[in-house]
Amino acid sequence: MKSKPPSAFPGIDDLSVSLVVYHPDSALLERTLASFGVAWDAVREKRPGARARLDLVDNGGLPNLASYVDALEARGIVCETLSGHGNVGYGRGHNLAIERANSRYHLILNPDIDMDREALAQAIDFLDRHEELGLLTPCIVDDEHRQQFLSRRYPALLDLFVRGFLPARYRKIFGHRLARYEMRDVINGHDIVWDPPIVSGCFMLFRTEVLKRLSGFDPRYFLYFEDYDLSLRTHDLARIAYVPFVRAIHHGGGAARKGSAHIRMFMTSAFKFYNRFGWKWL
Template identity: 50%
Template sequence: MDRLTVSIVLYRPDARLLQATLDALGEACREAALTPELFLIDNGGGAAIMASLRWPADWTAHVLTGHGNVGFGCGHNLSLAGEGDIHLILNPDLEMAPDALRAARDFLRGHPECGLVVPAARWDDGRIQYLCKRRPAVFDLFLRGFAPAWLRRRFAARLARYEMQDVIGDAVVWDPPLVSGACMFFRTDVLRRVGGFDPRFFLYFEDFDLSLRVARITRIAYVPAVRVVHHGGHAARKGWHHVRLFMQSAARFYGLHGWTWR
């Protein structure tokens, strides 16, 4: 497992965060002695900053542009032609620890039954970000994304269960039902076998859908030795356009995988 493909989908990216993502990736690649094939997929608004980005000269880099805003999942699917044994799906606002890539590769080498590694993530203020989830009822999504603080406090135990807070910690957790697409370390053949992300999802829930399809052919593992910091935000805090996209994708997800209201 000595070849790495990395795909990063961009839409109006923050230049500072994106460069920090690439810098951290570079350090992790040096630690793991890997030279990546990098795909930067510009879904819009990234052209102005491309010339200012820096990455090591020995990387193979593909900048894909001109295809319009095809969505998060479809954007990543454009990189499936990459030649890596490992395919890293990476957000442009996420920094890996220097040893994260080596730890993920070593885990995949030691566990052939595993096709997808999920890292331990923290927000930039140090709080744990729970990338693994149990399958939510519609009520859980309402609580987590849109309910007022007093109502979230009332159902704190329920939300903690949804985020798997009872099991996520310092030990490997096998087969979490759903995982976030912010950072995914795939065996490339697994990602290709399921056809990548479902193009029917424009934004949100494409990672949950992918999790369920991947789990049918391989095992997923949360590996706390793989550490990252994610600077991202929540849909409900991004304005009504994102709220609408979130709700549309939620309806599609439940339509495909079954509705659970409470």
């Protein structure tokens, strides 16, 4: 029998990844999968026996990705599609994969993220060096490579309304308070920031043991605020770090730009969030 190369962490995968889709933009999803494959190559260069698993969670409308999945499997990544459950929401979709995860680290990933080639290798190295760290968040930039400030302080309702729904020309009036909410006084492209209160769900690299102790996302959120909730609960078990040399591009947009249905979901989830963690108006 031909022997298999040993994993860096025998008996478990080094990395598991969950990616939830609902009628995604096919081009962006394909770029995400391609960038993940390239980033995994960089991991394997440092850890020749490393193993990874990707669960594509189909909440509806998953396109044919056979060629991209074949390319990932050629890189030694085990790929599986979870389907047939319907549109159960973002958090519950990820939980289907998190429950199955048998890994050292688990990446919660959006289908509109392009990772830098070294992003995963650097992130895993950082987690290895800091045993107290349970969740790592990267430096995220937009399509024009401008930094997105996705680490947040606890939001007041006014902050959410101004950031999410006011036209840009009116948001300038509230520039100072938005800058504080978005932690612009400490978040930048070169300084590590420990324990930001809230981080974005578009790229959350967890120590899997911590994520499982948290039971993943709270299933009461269908969409929006599930990452705020999970961030705040993570602080009870482990530290969080913003690590700027781990970099990715995010092609996403806000709720107000996605139509009235998303606005309603945003407001419903905000109500659940504040009922759980406390209301803050101004």
